Amino acid sequence: MGISVPALMGQLLIGLINGSFYALLSLGLAVIFGLLNIINFTHGAQYMLGAFVAYFLLQKAGLGYWWALLLVPLVLAVFGVLIERLMLKHLYKLDHLYGLLLTFGLALIVEGVFTNQFGSAGLPYSMPEKLTGGYNLGFMFLPTYRAWVIVASLAICLGTWFVIERTKLGSYLRAATENPPLVQAFGVNVPRMITLTYGFGVALAGLAGVFAAPIYQVSPQMGSSLIIVVFAVVVIGGMGSIMGSIVTGFALGIIEGLTKYFYPEASSTVIFVIMAIVLMVRPQGLFGQR
């Protein structure tokens, strides 16, 4: 079997793009899980909301892509803070599964409302002018926008990692993950920290939605199937480390891209198969601690 370099590189690029989304979304899930002990099932719906808010900004307010990059995370963070203050707050003393059920219900509501309004068809979102076109690398064509998404999400992932692992704010956060009452005893406002953390995680999902809007079409269903794959990514990586979820996200995107080239029939299931294998060999996940 001959290997066609442009086709292989094309699939690799798609894999890297998907990997950027997996990394951004699983990073948000991991940050939220670390402090709230809740798996945020609404994450996919919030990603979809991010894309829709960008779409509305353009259609109703005439604000383009660059404004969306700034405003969408803020809007989504406010949305997240409201959810945390009004609902999630009441569940911390209960079994963690209730958080999963609540956020699942919220996801159904958000998706249902948007399906009602916009149907299942996707809406187009035009690419920002500065990022159209591309580079000819000789062995393949690299569209500028896709390169931008990969670089930008990598930067955001690494920036988040730096803040959490290397700054004072991050050390409070990590300490509160370990032992909230003790951190509170030192005069840190832990409940506010929890609220803002949830808002931040949701903002990450919204940002991923803005990145996705020009590549995929903006549709109510864009989040739900993606989030299940991201759950598998999270299980594979284990939620113990921030860097772990970034690395796993990108790696699995690339593996998926390669599968699409070498054995396309398995491309939609390969991540789940890897998940099954990892669970048999190392149940806590590649980067997880017991």
Next chain:
Amino acid sequence: MQTEAKQAAPAEAPTLASRDELWEARYHRVGFVVLFAILAAAPAAVYPVFLMKALCFALFACAFNLLIGYGGLLSFGHAMFLGMAGYLSAHATKVWGLTPELAILTGTATATALGLVSGIIAIRRQGIYFAMITLALAQMVYFFCLQAPFTGGEDGIQTGPRGKLFGLIPLSEPMAMYYTVLVIFAAGFFLIHRIVHSPFGQVLKAIRDNEPRAVSLGYRAERYKLAAFIMSAALSGLAGATKAIVFQQASLTDVHWGMSGEVVLMTLVGGLGTVFGPVVGAFVLVAMESYLAELGAWVTITQGAIFVLCVLLFRRGIVGELEAWLRRRRNR
């Protein structure tokens, strides 16, 4: 409470715990009689197809409840057992020409095997991870069903006539079909009741409440959890296979993650870990869906809203609240 204890003969005064058990057994007996009396008479008043659909989902929810209510494991992928069994049951009827009871057995056996394989993988983690793993495995099954040639992809399988039960009773008669479904439901329901109250069920509850302690007492927690998972899968399969016979079709809807969410919701609405809760929850939700069916996405929105309300305000569910009320009244 105090006066009652004094009135009882001192030699044979039952302990508080055993009196509680006696009360519970009586409550269950009364519940069974009322439930099955209503179900036996229901076709006179209610559209049989609605009843059959609700009964299939009730069995599905009871099977799901076996795992979450008594094993403490929240599966978010139970649609794979319902859907796969449905496909195999429809395929057996259509392509292999099997009679309905053999088709149902084929479907159930498939779900059992799938339960064994997915159970081995899923029980390696607990809690939230268990939910995510089952969801991911079910999504894998969904993609398989979307691509595999025998499932008919987006179209599903249409089987044609229902055939004759044991080659004798024509199931095209609505009443024959209804009572067949009722018998299957009753068999599954009592089997679950027996499992829960057997020594096996007691060990399962012990593991749910305190796994390290159960392990230290010498029970192999993994095996008990796997066994519960397989039983739950098999009974979900029974529900799915029967449903495929009733509706003469199998489709992607039944393997979709939405179905996994729906069975969680049915059990939550009725009451997690209660005997009758899943049945009540299934009837409530199937009724709601048939009323709202024409409104499209409103079904999803309503389901989501019920989820949120149940989790925030109403965690015991309908039957759970009723039981709590009965207990309070008795202890007054």
